[in-house]
Amino acid sequence: MSALLELVSYVPQAESQSNSVLSMFMYCNTLFPALFCVLSLALGFVIRKNEKRVPEMKAELAQRETRTEA
Structure with a gap:
């Protein structure tokens, strides 16, 4: 997560953060886990x-084995 925050100019201990930082927090806590859940469900289905x-x-x-042995 820290690598993603570096992309959006996160400033630790700042009184207020930019909208891009707040959006990244939202994505990291909601969108990314939802995407991983959908991906794992799709793989599980396959x-x-x-099976x-x-x-x-x-x-x-x-x-095929019996055909090749004969």
Whole structure:
């Protein structure tokens, strides 16, 4: 978070902060966590979808193995 605050000219111990600093605080506390949550949900969906196909993939691999051995 400190790296992001450096981008918007954060001044520690200042009586008032600029609007860009206040916006960055809002983004760091609301928007960024929400984006990470959506991203993790999307990845979880993809992983769960692929987990349902694992038995099918294993059967296909076993079938290919028997074909190459014959």
